[in-house]
Amino acid sequence: MDYVAMDSEKADKNDLTALFNIGYGLYVVTARDGDKDNGCIVNTVSQVTNTPNRIAVCINKKNLTHDMVAKTGTMNVNCLSTDAPFSVFEHFGFQSGRDVDKIIGEGILRSDNGVAFLGHYINSFMSLKVEQTVDLDTHSMFICSVTEARVITDVETMTYTYYQNNVKPKPETDGKKGWVCKVCGYVYEGEDIPDDFICPLCKHGVADFEPIE
Known part of the structure; x- marks a missing residue:
């Protein structure tokens, strides 16, 4: 226990590492625009209401996936599981869909909205329809309804903490x-x-x- 942090006179009241203690999952958001598929890693997905079900997804505006979701109003959120290797994060997070085709090959799995979902390393996915967009300067928050949801495995969800301690x-x-x-x-x-x-x-x-x- 950090007793200094509990002291109002001595505490560092601008220690933004406190934000790292907010629980995050890790997800691959996939999108499709015409015949172009793409996906990116995000860590800000949350259910904001349940009557009706609404999911909030934040995506960096620099990502091609952001532009595709903004244009089409559809996406899939793939919930990564703890068996996902570092290569998944390299593939979807460390390169741009403007430079490489991230979703290639025959036998691509698609949900009813036509968007691809991952065939490995996820425990579930949700198909979302954008109902509202909130501009957050560097990111957009997409408030979405759920059009489809499937549970694939019972492997636990990959959290940001698990990624830091066991995958990276x-x-x-x-x-x-x-x-x-x-x-x-x-x-x-x-x-x-x-x-x-x-x-x-x-x-x-x-x-x-x-x-x-």
Whole structure:
């Protein structure tokens, strides 16, 4: 227990690492526009009402999937399970659908809305229809109704904490000085990291870097 943090006079009241204690799952959002399929990793999906069922999904505006969902008003949320390997996060999170085809091959599984869903490493998926969009500057929050929902396996859902502790490779920091990305493990060598630095692997900013100890 951190007694300093409990002291109103001595506590750091701007310790934003507190946000990391909010429980998050990890998901692949898939979308389809015409004959183009795509998908990206998100960690902000939540049920906001149950009468009727409404799901909120936040997607970064830099992602191609964001633009496809905004245009078509449909998506699938694939709930990643704890057996998902790091390669899933590399494939859907560390590259852009503008540069590569993330969903290829014969036998692609599709829900009734025509959008692909993953055939492995998920325990369920939900097909969503966008009912409302909220502009959050860097992201859009899509408020959606559920048009289809299937449970695939009983394997537990991948949480962000589980990913950090069990899936993400440990960065090789021995003898290095600098900063390490908490999302993907990329190491930036140097005493100071620029405020506008963007991780070349996962595209996260300096807020997701921590100093190498």
